[in-house]
Amino acid sequence: MTVEIHNAKDIEAMRASCEMAAETLLVVGERLKPGMTTEDINTIVHEDTLKRGAYPSPLNYKGFPKSVCTSVNEVVCHGIPSARVLKDGDIVNVDVTTFYKGFHGDTSATFYIGTPSPDARKVVEAARRALELGIAEVKDGARLGDIGAAIQEYVEGLGCNVVRDFVGHGIGRKFHEPPQVKHFGKRGTGERIKTGMIFTIEPMVNLGRWEVEVDPKDKWTVTTADGSLSAQFEHTVVVTKHGCEVLTKRAKPLRMSENVSLLFG
Numbered sequence: 001m002t003v004e005i006h007n008a009k010d011i012e013a014m015r016a017s018c019e020m021a022a023e024t025l026l027v028v029g030e031r032l033k034p035g036m037t038t039e040d041i042n043t044i045v046h047e048d049t050l051k052r053g054a055y056p057s058p059l060n061y062k063g064f065p066k067s068v069c070t071s072v073n074e075v076v077c078h079g080i081p082s083a084r085v086l087k088d089g090d091i092v093n094v095d096v097t098t099f100y101k102g103f104h105g106d107t108s109a110t111f112y113i114g115t116p117s118p119d120a121r122k123v124v125e126a127a128r129r130a131l132e133l134g135i136a137e138v139k140d141g142a143r144l145g146d147i148g149a150a151i152q153e154y155v156e157g158l159g160c161n162v163v164r165d166f167v168g169h170g171i172g173r174k175f176h177e178p179p180q181v182k183h184f185g186k187r188g189t190g191e192r193i194k195t196g197m198i199f200t201i202e203p204m205v206n207l208g209r210w211e212v213e214v215d216p217k218d219k220w221t222v223t224t225a226d227g228s229l230s231a232q233f234e235h236t237v238v239v240t241k242h243g244c245e246v247l248t249k250r251a252k253p254l255r256m257s258e259n260v261s262l263l264f265g
């Protein structure tokens with residue numbers, strides 16, 4: 001399948017949906033607190049998205065029952081909001097996707113609830129940096145394998161591991177489209193990256209082994225096979241001649257995520 005090259009008009013439309021997704025994630029950060037349920041996060045995202053005149057892409061996507069994915073501790077991705085209460089020391093990834101005027105914007109971050117354990121801090125900061133290093137590889141003429149290699153080398157160098165079963169993806173008029181953006185691989189391999197491509201980078205980093213399991217009952221919740229902690233960050237980017245533009249860039253730091261490692265030393 002070929003990868004779409006977006007024109008200036010599409011990119012402008014993507015800026016709007018991506019900016020909304022980024023804003024909604026900031027709102028989640030502002031309202032998060034221990035004692036809240038993941039269902040409360042769903043309510044915040046759902047209402048904030050509708051308020052913007054947009055639609056939460058996850059809702060009813062392939063049967064997903066909620067408006068956002070909330071993945072706590074050993075949950076890798078696709079956690080379904082529920083009555084689960086967030087307690088001190090938990091980490092939670094909130095993955096927001098916003099559909100506005102025909103285009104999807106996709107971004108996620110992992111938040112610290114209260115005081116993180118050293119392990120929680122390690123895996124969250126590894127995932128945050130892994131995304132930055134992946135983004136730094138993106139430019140016209142580079143290859144998709146360059147992104148995966150940069151992420152894998154960094155993460156494995158810390159003794160953590162990159163999830164293989166879920167990858168970044170092209171995005172635009174559809175939530176998921178080609179290419180597949182692996183967070184592991186070899187430099188100089190894979191499809192060539194071209195100006196105007198729009199895709200996500202969204203490394204899932206496990207503190208332990210990379211293998212995952214899908215909940216046989218709900219068919220969505222993905223957990224680490226060894227029960228270790230997992231963290232993820234995601235941005236949507238558009239490729240430019242000499243780099244990329246992060247379409248889901250935030251206007252300010254995320255409360256309860258960015259700069260927390262500085263606070264705790």
Ligand code: MF3
Binds near residue numbers: 058062069234
């Ligand atoms: N937002 C996820 C991603 O980054 C996909 C979630 S699919 C859902 O690709 F159905 F679970 F919402």
Ligand code: CO
Binds near residue numbers: 106169200202234
């Ligand atoms: Co995505």
Ligand code: CO
Binds near residue numbers: 095108202
């Ligand atoms: Co996402």
